[in-house]
Amino acid sequence: MATKTIKVEYLARVEGEGALDLSIANGEVTNAQLRIFEPPRFFEAFLRGRSYAEVPDIVARICGICPIAYQMGAVHAAENAFGIKVEGQLRALRRLIYCGEWIESHGLHVVMLHAPDFLGFDDAIQMASQHGEVVKKALALKKAGNEILRVLGGREIHPVSVRPGGFHRVPTKAELAPLAEQLKAVRDTAVELTHWVAGFDFPDLEQDYEFVALRHEDEYPFNEGRLVSNKGIDIDIAEFDSSFEERHMAHSTALHAAIKARGAYLVGPMARYALNFDKLPPTVQALAQEVGLGPVCRNPFKSIIVRSLEILFAVDEALRLIAAYERPAEAFVPVKPRAGVGYGCTEAPRGICWHRYEFDAEGTVMDARIIPPTSQNQPSIEADLKSVASGMVEEADEAIKYRCEQTIRNYDPCISCSAHFLNLNIKRS
Amino acid sequence: MSERRRPKLAVWKFASCDGCQLSLLDCEDEILALAGAVEIANFPEATRTFVEGPYDLSLVEGSVTTPHDAERIKMVRAQSKFLVTIGACATSGGIQALKNFADVDDYIRTVYASPQYIDTLETSTPISAHVPVDFELRGCPVNKVQLIEVVSAFLAGRKPAVAAHSVCVECKQRGTPCIMVQGTPCLGPVTHAGCGAICPAYQRGCYGCYGPMETPNMPALAREWTALGASPRDIRLALSTFNVAAEPFAEEAAKHGD
Numbered sequence: 001m002a003t004k005t006i007k008v009e010y011l012a013r014v015e016g017e018g019a020l021d022l023s024i025a026n027g028e029v030t031n032a033q034l035r036i037f038e039p040p041r042f043f044e045a046f047l048r049g050r051s052y053a054e055v056p057d058i059v060a061r062i063c064g065i066c067p068i069a070y071q072m073g074a075v076h077a078a079e080n081a082f083g084i085k086v087e088g089q090l091r092a093l094r095r096l097i098y099c100g101e102w103i104e105s106h107g108l109h110v111v112m113l114h115a116p117d118f119l120g121f122d123d124a125i126q127m128a129s130q131h132g133e134v135v136k137k138a139l140a141l142k143k144a145g146n147e148i149l150r151v152l153g154g155r156e157i158h159p160v161s162v163r164p165g166g167f168h169r170v171p172t173k174a175e176l177a178p179l180a181e182q183l184k185a186v187r188d189t190a191v192e193l194t195h196w197v198a199g200f201d202f203p204d205l206e207q208d209y210e211f212v213a214l215r216h217e218d219e220y221p222f223n224e225g226r227l228v229s230n231k232g233i234d235i236d237i238a239e240f241d242s243s244f245e246e247r248h249m250a251h252s253t254a255l256h257a258a259i260k261a262r263g264a265y266l267v268g269p270m271a272r273y274a275l276n277f278d279k280l281p282p283t284v285q286a287l288a289q290e291v292g293l294g295p296v297c298r299n300p301f302k303s304i305i306v307r308s309l310e311i312l313f314a315v316d317e318a319l320r321l322i323a324a325y326e327r328p329a330e331a332f333v334p335v336k337p338r339a340g341v342g343y344g345c346t347e348a349p350r351g352i353c354w355h356r357y358e359f360d361a362e363g364t365v366m367d368a369r370i371i372p373p374t375s376q377n378q379p380s381i382e383a384d385l386k387s388v389a390s391g392m393v394e395e396a397d398e399a400i401k402y403r404c405e406q407t408i409r410n411y412d413p414c415i416s417c418s419a420h421f422l423n424l425n426i427k428r429s
Numbered sequence: 430m431s432e433r434r435r436p437k438l439a440v441w442k443f444a445s446c447d448g449c450q451l452s453l454l455d456c457e458d459e460i461l462a463l464a465g466a467v468e469i470a471n472f473p474e475a476t477r478t479f480v481e482g483p484y485d486l487s488l489v490e491g492s493v494t495t496p497h498d499a500e501r502i503k504m505v506r507a508q509s510k511f512l513v514t515i516g517a518c519a520t521s522g523g524i525q526a527l528k529n530f531a532d533v534d535d536y537i538r539t540v541y542a543s544p545q546y547i548d549t550l551e552t553s554t555p556i557s558a559h560v561p562v563d564f565e566l567r568g569c570p571v572n573k574v575q576l577i578e579v580v581s582a583f584l585a586g587r588k589p590a591v592a593a594h595s596v597c598v599e600c601k602q603r604g605t606p607c608i609m610v611q612g613t614p615c616l617g618p619v620t621h622a623g624c625g626a627i628c629p630a631y632q633r634g635c636y637g638c639y640g641p642m643e644t645p646n647m648p649a650l651a652r653e654w655t656a657l658g659a660s661p662r663d664i665r666l667a668l669s670t671f672n673v674a675a676e677p678f679a680e681e682a683a684k685h686g687d
Contacts, residue, residue, distance in 0.1 A: 017442065039443070039444040039494045039495045039498065039549065041444055041494070041524075041525040042525065042528060045528075046525075046531070054666065054670070058670065061446050061523075061569065061671065062446060063447065063448075065451055067448070112454060112475065113475075122476050122477040122478045123469075123475055123476030125460075125461065125464040125469070125475075128461060135461070136461070139458075139461075140457065142457055143457040146455060146457070153631075154627035154628070154630070154631045155570075155624070155627055156455055157448040157451060157452060157570040158448060158569060158570055160627055160628050160633065160636075161631045161633075168628075168631050168632050168633040169630075169631040169632040169633075331632070414447075
């Protein structure tokens with residue numbers, strides 16, 4: 001029997017290093033593995049012995065694309081352990097800085113990384129030769145997100161102002177005014193972008209995902225809420241281990257997470273959207289309806305539409321927060337460490353990012369566990385790959401390859417987070 | 430009519446958070462112009478296009494932490510006319526160099542249930558420990574204005590205009606009153622400039638993410654910190670972050686055991 005191996009040296013337009021192995025035997029896909037060989041960096045180990053105050057700056061370095069997600073998980077966990085509640089404008093500013101991260105991260109993915117797949121280009125720069133206006137406007141949209149990070153946090157990547165209890169420094173109203181102007185100028189782009197991506201050709205694929213996301217009683221979730229799923233999970237974030245487990249697989253430097261009872265699950269924009277559609281403002285719901293997207297989307301290729309809708313949400317939410325902003329008298333609430341365990345779980349652009357820390361009486365980290373979104377999605381990515389490849393085994397390897405890469409990019413995987421290069425090996429026997 | 434050949438640019442990733450190469454994609458106003466001026470021959474985070482070497486300029490992000498990467502960097506060097514490292518990981522080993530000072534087996538066991546699946550070196554080392562490097566751009570992350578300057582300079586065949594003084598000078602340029610004078614311990618006096626002195630402007634001490642400046646006076650800094658009430662542990666931890674393996678920081682940190 002002939003065995004065929006095909007390699008794509010790099011799966012491009014993802015963050016991190018990994019490889020994909022597909023085995024096809026007798027016309028059936030027998031194995032689909034996303035192999036992650038991103039060098040391990042051992043954050044959980046070297047957090048031990050560090051002060052709670054250092055944690056937000058250290059964990060930011062897990063990922064240059066979503067540092068706010070890590071910082072927010074860390075500060076909420078410390079505050080949870082020390083019995084501190086951050087409210088009012090400080091809480092609002094945390095939502096605002098997260099809006100910035102969603103806009104820049106989703107903007108990057110939708111236009112620079114994902115859209116070229118649907119239109120047959122290698123990258124956004126090539127795509128700009130035919131869709132120049134779209135790319136330029138989308139870059140301005142992404143820049144507006146980054147500008148929120150810069151104003152609130154000092155810089156776009158690894159911002160410096162987030163700390164347990166609040167911020168090192170909070171902005172003046174006058175500093176936020178130009179941000180609002182910039183956001184208003186790009187709001188139409190978010191709407192146009194949603195229409196543009198909704199017009200792409202989408203492969204038929206509906207998956208029976210178990211969606212997992214935060215759910216908050218009043219708002220579309222960023223930093224707070226209960227962990228819920230469409231198949232019955234409804235738990236406090238501290239009870240994560242009761243429903244979920246992590247598995248260490250030989251083919252990956254990322255740990256895979258699974259629901260103990262049922263296995264693979266999905267986090268990220270599609271999960272947030274399905275579980276929190278009712279919390280989206282009417283303008284965003286109306287746009288979803290206009291582009292033909294129902295309150296639940298199960299086609300992973302259409303995640304690009306959901307991301308675009310979430311950009312609009314984040315722009316509107318940022319504008320709302322800025323309009324209601326009054327500079328708080330203090331940049332942070334006092335933090336007094338005590339021994340204990342604290343949990344944080346926030347909605348990174350790619351899905352929930354869960355943190356657990358154990359502190360001693362001085363606030364020194366005794367133990368740390370962080371579960372990033374991509375490692376949670378890895379089993380679902382592999383399930384999607386199997387479904388996608390199964391439907392096209394008769395097609396040319398090149399076609400399978402292209403579609404499989406696209407399938408992985410549906411997830412906006414952040415492999416640096418989870419543990420870049422994807423080699424695609426298709427073995428046929 | 431023949432077009433002048435555009436220089437070939439390659440971007441490579443080693444152990445890192447992707448933030449420094451992301452800085453290129455964060456140049457929203459310049460990226461299309463840059464893509465017009467150079468041929469982006471290898472930049473997997475941004476494009477499927479891959480063009481074989483040799484390359485006129487390679488930007489290298491990340492540190493060397495695996496046996497495979499120790500070999501791969503030699504291949505990158507061999508194909509690159511100029512090799513520039515971008516960021517603290519590539520320039521000093523990054524935060525993951527904390528493992529150089531610890532028992533790696535302990536680390537692996539802390540994070541992974543099945544340590545036998547993990548193939549890693551004992552150390553995280555900068556690119557310059559493996560191959561000659563033409564320029565090192567500091568920062569965790571790099572400053573994108575400096576990044577564009579370095580790329581432009583190498584492509585134009587001139588020296589990059591990147592200052593090597595301390596963050597203190599940038600505070601003066603920015604008009605930020607010295608926070609150390611007001612009682613906040615700050616690494617600004619020993620830290621390489623480049624960020625624009627962000628932290629003091631945000632009412633906190635510099636945490637050294639651009640690494641040591643040229644010839645920093647570390648003992649004087651430690652004395653100042655002690656006078657402000659910092660414990661030996663505070664000093665050690667402050668120097669043991671994103672440039673933990675940079676010599677002046679590592680040496681001074683070692684003097685402040687518990």
